[in-house]
Amino acid sequence: GQNIDQPTEMTATEGxxxxxNCTYQTSGFNGLFWYQQHAGEAPTFLSYNVLDGLxxxxxxSSFLSRSKGYSxxxxxxxxxxxxxSYLCAVRDGNYQLIWGAGTKLIIKP
Amino acid sequence: ETGVTQTPRHLVMGMTNxxxxxxxxxxxxxxxxxxKQSAKKPLELMFVYNFKExxxxxxxxxxxxxxxxxxxxxxxxxxxxxxxxxxxxLCASSQEIEGAVPQHFGDGTRLSIL
Numbered sequence: 001g002q003n004i005d006q007p008t009e010m011t012a013t014e015g016x017x018x019x020x021n022c023t024y025q026t027s028g029f030n031g032l033f034w035y036q037q038h039a040g041e042a043p044t045f046l047s048y049n050v051l052d053g054l055x056x057x058x059x060x061s062s063f064l065s066r067s068k069g070y071s072x073x074x075x076x077x078x079x080x081x082x083x084x085s086y087l088c089a090v091r092d093g094n095y096q097l098i099w100g101a102g103t104k105l106i107i108k109p
Numbered sequence: 110e111t112g113v114t115q116t117p118r119h120l121v122m123g124m125t126n127x128x129x130x131x132x133x134x135x136x137x138x139x140x141x142x143x144x145k146q147s148a149k150k151p152l153e154l155m156f157v158y159n160f161k162e163x164x165x166x167x168x169x170x171x172x173x174x175x176x177x178x179x180x181x182x183x184x185x186x187x188x189x190x191x192x193x194x195x196x197x198x199l200c201a202s203s204q205e206i207e208g209a210v211p212q213h214f215g216d217g218t219r220l221s222i223l
Contacts, residue, residue, distance in 0.1 A: 033211060042113070042215055043152075043214045045213070089152075091207075101150055
């Protein structure tokens with residue numbers, strides 16, 4: 001079967017750096033997405049990786065290793081507003097999106 | 110403003126009721142989706158429409174019935190639901206089904222079945 005694994009919950013301190021990991025096993029691979037979802041709100045698109053390496057977008061970066069079936073989302077200079085769930089999703093060989101259960105990130109002052 | 114609007118935001122209904130969820134996208138996208146989101150579970154894709162044609166039905170029970178009258182509107186008709194159907198129902202749209210294009214989500218309808 002296909003699955004996406006990410007930690008259920010993480011805690012970090014305001015101003016610090018946190019790395020949220022995502023590992024996947026899918027039939028084929030056509031890209032990996034990261035979304036942010038604040039409680040009671042819509043998931044919003046953060047990043048997309050299809051080639052190995054690091055994509056940087058301001059305070060957020062996303063890394064992909066296709067050979068290892070592994071990605072991470074790196075958040076720098078954490079702010080209280082970064083408290084949210086972070087969803088990892090992989091587009092498989094049939095272009096279906098397979099979703100992880102999300103990582104709830106708690107930021108403490 | 111996400112560009113995808115869902116109504117109602119909250120819905121409480123009995124198991125014998127019939128209700129409909131509505132989704133409208135203002136982004137000019139060609140594909141629309143219904144997802145079910147339960148606590149601590151991955152998003153479950155229910156239905157996919159591409160250019161108004163249904164392209165996916167992921168073994169969803171017949172008590173959920175989708176309707177897509179045009180590329181901007183999507184409905185989910187609900188009938189004789191079960192308590193386990195209580196969840197957040199998310200609508201999403203994208204320019205196309207494949208490729209690097211992200212999906213844009215609405216804020217969802219929180220559904221509670223009594």
